[in-house]
Amino acid sequence: MYTVSIETQVHALRPGDRLRYSGVDWDIKDYSTYQDPQGYQTEEWLLVSSGGSEYYLLREYDPSEEINSVTWYISNQLQNVSLYTPDFPKNPLQLTT
Secondary structure (H helix, E strand, O other), X not given: OOXXXXXXXXXXXXXXXXXXXXXXXXXXXXXXXXXXXXXXXEEEEEEEEOOOOEEEEEEEEOOOOOOOOEXXXXXXXXXXXXXXXXXXXXXXXEEOO
């Protein structure tokens, strides 16, 4: 019997596909991939729920890592972000998107 790994199924997702994660159905709205000359690669899928939440599913491949060369992340965009650093405790740096 042939089975396909979950990683293989997720890796094959493209816009128009759907994914269920943490009990929520997510539509794949966009897919992008980036690679540098050393072979480091990032892939990202834009996940959008029926309620309008947006998250990015990221897969990073680092060829310099012999163990755990692939790392997966879930992230979302932050709004109105301020960065406080030791050098500027009273004047936060405003990060804009």
